[in-house]
Amino acid sequence: MATTEILLAGFGGQGILFAGKILAYCGLMDNKELSWLPSYGPEMRGGTCNCSVCISDEPIGSPLVLTPDLLIAMNQPSFDKFVKAVRPGGKVFFDSTLIEPNTDRTDISLFGIPSQQLADDNALKGGSNIILLGKLLKETSICSLDTMKKAIEKVVPPKKAALIPNNYKAIEIGMNS
Amino acid sequence: MAVVFERPKSLIDIPTHYCPGCTHGIVHRILCEVIDEMGIEGDTIGVCPVGCSVMAYDYFNCDMIEAAHGRAPAVATGVKRTNPDKFVFTYQGDGDLAAIGTAETVHSATRGENIVVIFINNTIYGMTGGQMAPTTIPGQVTQTTPFGRDPQLAGFPVRVCEMLSTLTGTAYAERVAVDSVPHIKAAKKAIRKAFENQKAGRGFSIVEVLSTCPTNWGLAPLDAIKRLRDEMIPYYPLGVYKDVENGVFENVQGGNE
Amino acid sequence: MERNLMKGNEALAEAAIRAGCKCFFGYPITPQTELAAYMAKRMHKAGGVFLQAESEVAAINMVLGAASTGVRAMTSSSSPGISLKSEGVSYIAGSDLPAVIINVERGGPGLGGIQPSQADYWQATKALGHGDFQLIVYAPASVQEMVDCVVKAFDRADKYRMPAMILADGLLGQMMEPVSFPEINPDAYDKSGWATNGHKNQREHHIVNSLYLQPDALEKSIVDRYKRYEIIKETETDAELYLTEDCDILLCAFGATARVVKSAVNSARELGIKAGLFRPKTLWPFPVKEINEAAKNAKCLLSVEMSMGQMIEDIKLAINCSKPVHFYGRTGGVIPTPVEVLEEIKKLGGAK
Secondary structure (H helix, E strand, O other): OOOOEEEEEEOHHHOOOHHHHHHHHHHHHHHOOOEEEOOHHHHHOOOOEEEEEEOOOOOOOOOOOOOOOOEEEOOOHHHHHHHHHHOOOOEEEOOOOOOOOOOOOOOOOOEEEEHHHHHOOOOOOOHHHHHHHHHHHHHOOOOOOOHHHHHHHHHHOOHHHHHHHHHHHHHHHOOOO | OOOOOOHHHHOOOOOOOOOOOOOOOHHHHHHHHHHHHOHHHEEEEEEEOOOOHHHHHHOEEEEEEEOOOOHHHHHHHHHHOOOOOOEEEEEEHHHHHHOOHHHHHHHHHOOOOOEEEEEEOOOOEEOOOEEEEOOOOOOOOOOEOOOOHHHHHHOOOOOHHHHHHHHOOOOEEEEEOOOHHHHHHHHHHHHHHHHHHHHHOEEEEEEEEEEEOHHHHHOOOOHHHHHHHHHHHOOOOEEEEEEEEOOOOOOOOOOOO | OOEEEEEEEHHHHHHHHHHHOOEEEEEOOOOOHHHHHHHHHHHHOOOOOOEEOOOOHHHHHHHHHHHHHOEEEEEEEEEEHHHHHHHHHHHHHHOOOOOEEEEEEEEEOOOOOOOOOOOHHHHOOOOOOOOOOOOOOOOOHHHEEEHHOOOHHHHHHEEEEEEEEEEEEEEHHOOEEEEEEOOOOOOOOOOOOOOOOOOOOOOEEEEEEEOOHHHHHHHHHHHHHHHHHHHHHHHHEEEEEEEOOOOOOEEEEEEEHHHHHHHHHHHHHHHHEEEEEEEEEEEEEOOOOHHHHHOOOOOOEEEOOOOOOOOHHHHHHOOOOOOOOOEEEOOOOOOOHHHHHHHHHHHHHOOO
């Protein structure tokens, strides 16, 4: 596998960095090379937030993702800003509850699911990000479901271990939508 | 023949660089007497920052560190935190402690840093040739207040013991003077008390010593002593400003994990 | 060896603790805050001291105090905070004390910004404080290398009795990568000949000092220190040479920028351009032998930096200006992209 470059973007508080961390741990579980790079600074608190994840069989060069193979967008400004940068043949996963997919690109695949709505309907507060991860898992060969479950176990802090089943459920919902 | 008076063992027998009539010698001596009497020379580390006493490392026989201007309490913090069983003192002048090193002084005090600070207040910068210090008294002529310190231009002096006494971490603050034998005896007692505090882990202790600077005051040594008595003591009253008997950390709960 | 996923800042802290660092003194500043936070959590369990100082100035002087007693001590900050520490660093160097200082650089001058930068190269390698002195400066390019550099920095600081610096940047500090911690058994250096930890009435008193009022005494102390520097220049340089054997154009970059440049070099090779990369891992001492080896067949060099061009001067000196040295840089927190660097490579006519 060549390097897969993933960009996750949305509002601070939507779990962008958390979802990115799960992807990073997927790479770790599968013994790949990987990097995770957050945007940092004041934008962490309520502004726009994004996170670059690279997974590869070879050492990662620049960890900053400028032309993503995979994009997860969780708000309109992020979609509008980054959809242009997606590499031809790339895939975009977005929350259709919040985002109008205004793009004339035909060389990329768009996967819109109402992840926010699905999270609300299934009492998975704050699970929209994980539902989108589930969709990404289904539509790509980034890793196996088993790997992603293991990654979730790693990323959820021990104090919040009770939330692990909810995360599994969110992945499942994403895969089935 | 019985020896009735001798040099303290912890005071090295070499000539000092201090000016004739300077009271640093007296303070060095009583500090060393305390170190000798407590038998702690081998367990003491002194920190002397920039100022007239910057070369005191040559005079004290314990381990010594020379520090940057104002930074002695920070250096002492580093020493004490890694060697909590040792005695650590700083020996600082007024410019050092109350101007360039105010932050280090205030914060080591408020942390309750378990060290002893000997503060020499002679209302002037000695080493650089007699400029205004943070403790220069209104009206006092110095090289940089040639018409006398005008508070409207240069602000007011800092009363260090009073200020530090407001901090919870300060266990002990006393102002003493070295203008007379009874005062010198009281000064020694205060220094002893400060070291005993450190031994008992009571927190930050400061002994402010009103001292003279005949050279930069432009006075003969005896006239300098007279100025200390007549002008400084009224402005900087002697006495114990704070004394927390059981230490500043009594009844303090530590953080829990 | 177990692979962990860690932020650069956290890995720096964990590596320091494993390397026997017994005290950390710091002051909050972005983008190195995770380092201090990690220390606050872990240091006391490791039997060490963590203290948040009232200022950067106080923090570096606490390091001086702790180091004076023979304990492994460290502080970390980011560019503006490092400027404040420069006084203490000079005193540490002048007092021949070992200490480790970490700079997770951000854009400057002044308050600058908080995004990654390499504009403190000159400060780190030429003048982190007044007077004649040097620090050993390491420039890691990955989280794993940060770990290795910290271990080395503590060792060399002790060995040569001088401050050592890790010059990282916000990108390296903030990114997570897999990292594993080697078994670290720090060499013990005998500090009993100078440490001021109480003489127990069993030896002469020790003095830690940087004041010499007699010029010839001060000169001698400096000349002696520079003799040690000569040994360090001979033995401590380190660099990565990547595809340099046949390269026409030699790119030079360190730290995070070198990762970007490596991607560009790979792209250039795909286009048939013989590009190579020289990546110094020590910035002082600068790897003079290594760059001359890397540049032996090159027609020109291109220094790529996150600054307006600082390392380029050392490159020119190292090769005695024997070949043209070009520059490409972004500054102020902007990270150069592989595409931009590739364009520069193409411009320099490396294309066949």
